Amino acid sequence: MSVSLYIARRYLISKKSNNAINIISWISIIAIAVTTGALIVILSAMNGLTGVVANLYNAFEPDIKITSATGKYFSADEHFIQKVKNVAGVNIVSQTLSDKALIKNIDKQTLVSVKGIDENFNKITQIDSAIIEGTFGLNDKQSPKILLGRGIANQIQVSMHVFSNEVSLYSPVRGKTSSLNPDDNLNQIYCTPSGIFSLNDDLDFQFAFVNLETAKKLFDIPDQISALEIACEKGKTEQAQKALQEILGEDFIVKNRYQLNDTLFKSLETEKLATFIILAFILVIATFNIIGALTMLIIEKRKDIKTLYSMGANLRLIRSIFMREGLLITGIGAVIGLLLGLFVCWLQLQFHLVKFGDDFVVPYYPIVLQAKDFIKIFALIMLIGFLAALYPVRVFTKTDLVH
Secondary structure, eight states, X not given: OOHHHHHHHHHHHSOOXXXXXXXXXXXXXXXXXXXXXXXXXXXXXXXXXXXXXXHHHHTTSOSEEEEESSSSOBOOOHHHHHHHHTSTTEEEEEEEEEEEEEXXXXXXXXEEEEEEEOTTHHHHSOGGGGEEEEOOOTTOOSSOEEEEEHHHHHHTTOOTTSOOOOEEEEEEOSSOOOOSSGGGGEEEEEEEEEEEEOSOHHHHTTEEEEEHHHHHHHHTOTTOBSEEEEEEOTTOHHHHHHHHHHHHGGGEEEEEHHHHTHHHHHHHHHHHHHHHHHHHHHHHHHHHHHHHHHHHHHHHTHHHHHHHHHTTOOHHHHHHHHHHHHHHHHHXXXXXXXXXXXXXXXXXXXXXXXXXXXXXXXXXXXXXXXHHHHHHHHHHHHHHHHHHHHHHHHHHTOGGGOO
16 A cells, blocks of 8 residues: 555544544535435436337347338339348348328228338247237238237227227229229228237327238239348347448348437437436536535644655645545445445335336336446546545645645
8 A cells, every 4th residue: 555545544544633524524525425325226217218118119129120212112022132141240131012092990980101011020020928818810811810009009099808899991093093982092902900909008099000911902913122121130120230331232221120210319418428427527526625624634633744754755645635635535425325326226126115116117106227327436436536636735735834
């Protein structure tokens, strides 16, 4: 142990002649600890919320989605699909076709986004895990089936607990039509509801799923699709995305799951950053106590400073003692705060102290601990502590003080 650290540790734990110095020092430690603990808890809670949102969209969005850069649809023959499959990291490829359609059940109707999916879609997403009534059922080739969002099902009054009529899907006929009868200008397909899914209000009130062949008949697009949706090998999504974009060129847009919902996830990250900055300012205010504690300590230890100086200690060593004193106060407060925040998060994970209720997506407040948050917070606290200690140490240990 260095001389400066040893003396600084003694100054911290020894009783001072002025008890106010001890009180201010411990107030500094407690203030830093409480603020640090709050930072850990809040950032971990926001990580949990981000994770919940990501999991909701994981059930619907693929790892990578390929769409046309110039239009709504594009052709994807076997050669094209095989070229995509041959890219390193690509695991499963699914063809989908999406567009708007009118859905009607007796006298109830609403406009929805109908998404036609093939048999691979359920392998790259977890849409079947979101089904709350009925079954997935879209792979049934005997009769057209439809999987409805909960919001849509409520709007057109469809329930799987009672007998359900076939629902009608309407879409405009492609190209020019000459019939005066409006019904002749619409494609109509009858589908039997197979199940109802629930993810969130945004998706539940917007989407209905049918199989790909049904969608092609409904939208009158027999040889085109709107997207290729891809599941990647674990940890290879970024690599596969770059390779696909290079191979397909500027005619196609290749996005990963987070880019498909970039506004949502950027908003969550911005909110987390704003919260971190606000609490960091509170932390700065908490460390102001260090300035007062070190100033009073330096004034009290003038005799010790003169004695050390007479014994051959230079100004650098004397300043090092009090800098280390400030860093010890900051470090102890930071470590206590990190442990306090970890303990509170553990309590929430184990006992679910803060609950949302059964009507929410998750029944209790989610917590996700990330090592980078601990490192980032500890580094910030030590930096603030260093800057807070710098002023009193440099000002009150000038050479005129030791002569």
